[in-house]
Amino acid sequence: MSTNDHGDLASGPVCPVPISRYPAVLLAHGGGGKLTQHLIQSMFQPQFSNPALNALHDGATLSLAGARLAFTTDAHVVSPIVFPGGDIGMLAVNGTVNDLAMCGAQPLYLAAALIIEEGLPMERLWEIVRSMSAAAAAAGVQIVTGDTKVVERGKGDGIFITTTGIGLIPPGVSMRPDALTPGDRILLSGRIAEHGVAILSVREGLEFGTTIKSDTAPLHRLAQAILRAAPSVRVMRDPTRGGIASALNELAQSSKVGIVLREDRIPMAAEVHGACELLGLDPLYVANEGKLLAIVPADEAAQALVAMRADPLGLEAVEIGEVTSEHAGIVTMQTGIGGTRVIDMLTGEQLPRIC
Numbered sequence: 637m638s639t640n641d642h643g644d645l646a647s648g649p650v651c652p653v654p655i656s657r658y659p660a661v662l663l664a665h666g667g668g669g670k671l672t673q674h675l676i677q678s679m680f681q682p683q684f685s686n687p688a689l690n691a692l693h694d695g696a697t698l699s700l701a702g703a704r705l706a707f708t709t710d711a712h713v714v715s716p717i718v719f720p721g722g723d724i725g726m727l728a729v730n731g732t733v734n735d736l737a738m739c740g741a742q743p744l745y746l747a748a749a750l751i752i753e754e755g756l757p758m759e760r761l762w763e764i765v766r767s768m769s770a771a772a773a774a775a776g777v778q779i780v781t782g783d784t785k786v787v788e789r790g791k792g793d794g795i796f797i798t799t800t801g802i803g804l805i806p807p808g809v810s811m812r813p814d815a816l817t818p819g820d821r822i823l824l825s826g827r828i829a830e831h832g833v834a835i836l837s838v839r840e841g842l843e844f845g846t847t848i849k850s851d852t853a854p855l856h857r858l859a860q861a862i863l864r865a866a867p868s869v870r871v872m873r874d875p876t877r878g879g880i881a882s883a884l885n886e887l888a889q890s891s892k893v894g895i896v897l898r899e900d901r902i903p904m905a906a907e908v909h910g911a912c913e914l915l916g917l918d919p920l921y922v923a924n925e926g927k928l929l930a931i932v933p934a935d936e937a938a939q940a941l942v943a944m945r946a947d948p949l950g951l952e953a954v955e956i957g958e959v960t961s962e963h964a965g966i967v968t969m970q971t972g973i974g975g976t977r978v979i980d981m982l983t984g985e986q987l988p989r990i991c
Contacts, residue, residue: 654678663989668877669921669982673886692890693813694738694873697805704805706741708732711798715989717764720834721849724797725767727925727991730852732801733775734874737856738928740811740863741803743775748782748799753792764795775854777801803856809863815870816891820959821937823930825858825944826851826952827903828880832922832987833911842915844907851926858947859928865943866936873929876991878982881920881967883929885981889965897957897969897979921982923990931959 664671681689688696695708710731717724729746736743748768752761772779834850836842859872875883880902888895904919912919926949932940937955944950957969967979 654682664983666877667982667988668879668882668923670980671983672877673981691812691814692886693811693871694735695741695801697739704807704809706736706739706803706805707801708735708739709798709800710735711796712991713793713796713989714835714991715793716835716838717760717794719838719850720847721831722852722925723764723767724795725764726771727850727852728797728799729768729771729775729777729779730854730925731876731991732799733777733854733856734925734928736801736803737854737859738811738872738874739803739805740809740859740872741805741856742860743777743801743803743854743856746772746777746779746799746801748779748797749785750782751785751787751792751796751798753794754786754789756792756794761795764797768797771854775856806863808867811869811871813871813873813887813890814892816887816893816895816931816959817870817933818893818959818961819934820870820931821934821955822884822895822897822957822959823862823932823937823940823944824880824902824954824956825855825928825930825950826926827905827908828875828924828927829904829908829912829917829919829922831876831925832879832917832990833908835923835990836915836987837911842911844911846907848905848907848911851924853926853949855926855928855949858944858949861943861947861950862930862932862940866930866932866940868933868936869940870931870933872931875924875927875929877923879919879921879923880927880929881918881979882981884967885979887931888967891959892964894960894963894965895957895967896960897967899969899971901954901956903952903954917987920979922987925991934958 712728733743830851873883944953
């Protein structure tokens with residue numbers, strides 16, 4: 637039973653907190669792995685359930701006045717707020733543009749909410765605002781509305797940014813996380829794990845002999861090129877939190893299919909590979925901010941790769957695996973030594989506060 641604001645017993649049933657082994661929220665609940673998935677499936681999705689949300693895509697697909705719109709929102713809490721290759725402002729714009737692009741949409745408009753910590757130098761705030769402006773101009777979108785809040789010193793970690801975006805989905809474009817079919821090919825636009833390692837190198841003061849930069853970039857033009865070349869593309873995903881491993885596990889589970897990867901085909905910079913080995917990280921789970929996965933029918937894979945490699949952001953695009961009817965809901969990888977291992981969802985948190 638519960639009480640109302642006056643202390644009296646409230647009438648009606650009271651829903652208990654969903655059963656969980658964790659009495660409090662952990663950093664890992666925001667890591668894009670198993671705990672994030674559990675939080676969404678046990679707490680958020682049942683309470684907010686509707687067809688648009690239940691698709692569990694990178695954004696909602698909505699019909700309005702005869703138009704099909706993509707609608708998405710994202711919060712950015714990266715630490716540090718400036719890192720090699722970008723900053724939190726650029727990341728916020730590109731991340732939301734990319735979520736719209738993964739829905740097959742042409743990004744149009746953004747909203748931005750800034751939560752600023754008291755004491756943030758005005759020079760740093762100006763740097764971030766200018767970075768957001770430049771990123772929006774580069775992506776061809778406008779920031780048309782927003783909000784600003786300031787919290788007490790010590791309660792905001794510099795600045796947090798939430799961006800919301802809306803885009804227009806062209807006629808005939810339909811991408812769904814549950815549409816994967818055995819025989820489909822898995823395409824990856826380039827080298828993985830660069831964003832996460834760039835963040836960690838600054839956060840921990842590590843030096844690897846060369847500067848590893850974030851790959852943050854707007855992917856909508858690349859996504860549109862893929863759609864033109866492979867109109868039957870099943871779905872696209874930008875593998876941010878949790879890396880390509882988490883993104884592919886989500887798709888395998890949504891479509892109830894298996895996915896088989898080839899380790900020797902997954903591109904990675906030598907310095908990133910070395911950094912991951914040194915730090916004990918699996919690069920398959922490390923965040924990316926300028927790469928995409930495209931799952932396409934086998935007969936459209938070749939032309940999709942040609943289109944990807946013609947774009948500056950897809951020069952190193954490659955086929956890394958395929959969809960199979962075996963082991964539904966599971967991602968496996970054929971290793972370089974001839975074995976096979978299961979690529980599960982990440983349980984803990986490799987790199988918190990990464991995007």
